[in-house]
Amino acid sequence: MRSSSFMRHVAVIHRIATAAFVLALPCAAAKAQFFTIDPPGVTYNIAWGFSNGIAVGYENYGDNAFTYDGTAFTTVNAPGASYTQINGISGSNVYGDYEPTVGPNAGFVYNGVAYTTIPDFPGSTPGTTVVNGGQGSTVVGSYIDSLGSINGYVYNTNTQLFATIDDPVTIGDPYGYTVVSGINGAATVGTYGLGSGTYGFIESHGTFTTISDPLGIGYTTVWGGLGAYVVGHYIDSNYNYHGFIYDSYTNTYTTLDDPLANNQFGTNVNGIGYNSSGGITVVGAYWDSSYNAHAFEYSYTPEPGAAGLLIGFGFTTVGIGLRRTRNKY
Numbered sequence: 642m643r644s645s646s647f648m649r650h651v652a653v654i655h656r657i658a659t660a661a662f663v664l665a666l667p668c669a670a671a672k673a674q675f676f677t678i679d680p681p682g683v684t685y686n687i688a689w690g691f692s693n694g695i696a697v698g699y700e701n702y703g704d705n706a707f708t709y710d711g712t713a714f715t716t717v718n719a720p721g722a723s724y725t726q727i728n729g730i731s732g733s734n735v736y737g738d739y740e741p742t743v744g745p746n747a748g749f750v751y752n753g754v755a756y757t758t759i760p761d762f763p764g765s766t767p768g769t770t771v772v773n774g775g776q777g778s779t780v781v782g783s784y785i786d787s788l789g790s791i792n793g794y795v796y797n798t799n800t801q802l803f804a805t806i807d808d809p810v811t812i813g814d815p816y817g818y819t820v821v822s823g824i825n826g827a828a829t830v831g832t833y834g835l836g837s838g839t840y841g842f843i844e845s846h847g848t849f850t851t852i853s854d855p856l857g858i859g860y861t862t863v864w865g866g867l868g869a870y871v872v873g874h875y876i877d878s879n880y881n882y883h884g885f886i887y888d889s890y891t892n893t894y895t896t897l898d899d900p901l902a903n904n905q906f907g908t909n910v911n912g913i914g915y916n917s918s919g920g921i922t923v924v925g926a927y928w929d930s931s932y933n934a935h936a937f938e939y940s941y942t943p944e945p946g947a948a949g950l951l952i953g954f955g956f957t958t959v960g961i962g963l964r965r966t967r968n969k970y
Contacts (some may be wrong), residue, residue: 660722665797670961673941675899678924680707680714686926688936690730690774690865696739696924697727697735698936701820709936711917719749719756720754729774729823729865729912735815736772736780748772750780762786762794762803770794774823774865781821781829808842808849823861823865841873843889854885854894863887864925865912872910872923883927885909894929899927901938906932916940 679686680700688698688709696709697717700793703789705716722739729736735751745768748759761770762784769785771845793806806829811817812961815924816836818849821844823830841852841863854861864873868935872891884897884907900921906928920942926934 644645673939675901676938676940677939678709678936679729680705680709686936687926687934688911688938689728689917690735691698691914691922691924691938692727692730693915695730695935696922696938697730698739698924703740706735707868708735717751719751730914731774731776734775736771736774742766744920748780750775750781757798759798760801762792762796762805766931769795773821775841781831783818783820788899791818791820793819795821795824795829806831806844808844810849810851811835814837822863830863830871832862841871841887843856845869850886850889852952854883854887855933856883856894856896856955867913867915867921870913870921872913872925874909881905882909884923886910886913886923897923897939899939901929901935902927903930903932906934908937910939918942 678696678732683700685702686698686700687872687908688696690697691841692785694711702860704727706727708715708717717727719739719956721741723742725737725739727735727737738746738748740746746958748770749772750757750759759770759772759780761767765784765786771782773782774778775781775801775964778797780798781794783791783793785791794803795806796803806821807819808854811819811833814835816834819831819833821829821831828843830838830843832841837858839862841861843850843852852861852863853869854875856877859876860876862873863871866872872885872888874884876882886895886897889943897910902908908925908927910925912924913923920940922938922940924936924938926936928934
């Protein structure tokens, strides 16, 4: 079982802050707005993914995981787990990690009926294979190898085969790492780190494209994507954290900050997906003046013609990252 010290170190990719309120979303119509979606009586909540009208996340660092359908919360806890974290969703499947009462941490896929445990990457440090999301029979995430390096992976639940995905620029860098966050078809999204900073990426057919918000200081993290859009956060020159949406079709970045957030930890955008009204919803978390974390949804309707741009790029709706640990924030 992992120690809290280990989990703090695995939580390499950090978060958020600012109180600015930006409504100029790409292709967004008016009436876009934030909604806090905290389970009753809980003061620390993170939303990590959104798909087909369902938000997913966890409360109190993973004491309980939840789904939210816009009306009611449903608790999702892996059998025999001391804590459960949902890190992403695609269709009817949710993806995450749990800590059993005996043994190392493990990743899982839950289809609403049964849990499927994802094995450790062969030769990896036991209990460090993190499940961030997936689609169909494919699961994505990261693992720590025998040398202590963090690597991305894809795993096929039918063939039970793994493949490593590492951004080529990390090779040879002593601080280099890669985390795969989401997948749709042949395209994946994620984050890589170097001694000089942290950057998001889009990978398609072995070609990597770097995502780096121009308002950042060499620290951009990608958590999820949908169509032409990629979401995550960046750190500005005042070391404040901001959520963002990147439109890969127009190569534009839009800052997104919950107006209820404080100026230190701010807002993180973690997932994006289609809602039941035919629009788009992004989810994440913001920190209030008492440093409590709150899950949120932000919904908007693309302008006519924009939906076509969202189809072609190839991303699924998954909340993502290196490790949704109990000490992540």
